[in-house]
Amino acid sequence: MEKASMKKEELLEAASRIVNKKGVRYLTLNNVAKEAGVSKGGLLYYFPTKDSLIQGGLQYMLSEYTREMEEVASHDQAPGNLLRAYIDVTVNDEQPLTSNLLAAIAINPELLKSSQEWYLRWQEKIEENGVDPVMATIIRLAADGVWFNELFGFSFLDETFRERVVEKLMELSEGGPFE
Numbered sequence: 200m201e202k203a204s205m206k207k208e209e210l211l212e213a214a215s216r217i218v219n220k221k222g223v224r225y226l227t228l229n230n231v232a233k234e235a236g237v238s239k240g241g242l243l244y245y246f247p248t249k250d251s252l253i254q255g256g257l258q259y260m261l262s263e264y265t266r267e268m269e270e271v272a273s274h275d276q277a278p279g280n281l282l283r284a285y286i287d288v289t290v291n292d293e294q295p296l297t298s299n300l301l302a303a304i305a306i307n308p309e310l311l312k313s314s315q316e317w318y319l320r321w322q323e324k325i326e327e328n329g330v331d332p333v334m335a336t337i338i339r340l341a342a343d344g345v346w347f348n349e350l351f352g353f354s355f356l357d358e359t360f361r362e363r364v365v366e367k368l369m370e371l372s373e374g375g376p377f378e
Contacts, residue, residue, distance in 0.1 A: 207255065214231045
């Protein structure tokens, strides 16, 4: 990885840490520069505005998710492999990067356009992946539900029950019965 990309990644991770530790309202360029251990000018070189920082964070998050999903899917050639990769990556997300999504929603919802386009592309891939498109969509939405519940602290599933839910989603993605 080239030096500029590494520095951008460090700055984006610093922004994510701020949102995760303190909340979106503490996401300022000054705070990100301080957290990353760089001057504000150093930060502005890569991200001249808060919106560009958040947009960069969203792009980084989406490219990481895509990379992870494609990697997981490459080990499974059966119909529904992209759906299973989506489930796996989504429900096993440790969520440090998802703070970028929260920041975008809170600060400037217009920044979500790239995320919406990404979800649309993955939805289309999932629908064309050898599983009934309606069932595939239901499964994807359920996986998103697990993720959103955990992201916002609404999930009260114990670990064993959560595992059973995820296993059922995987089983359904292979054409298993809905019982």
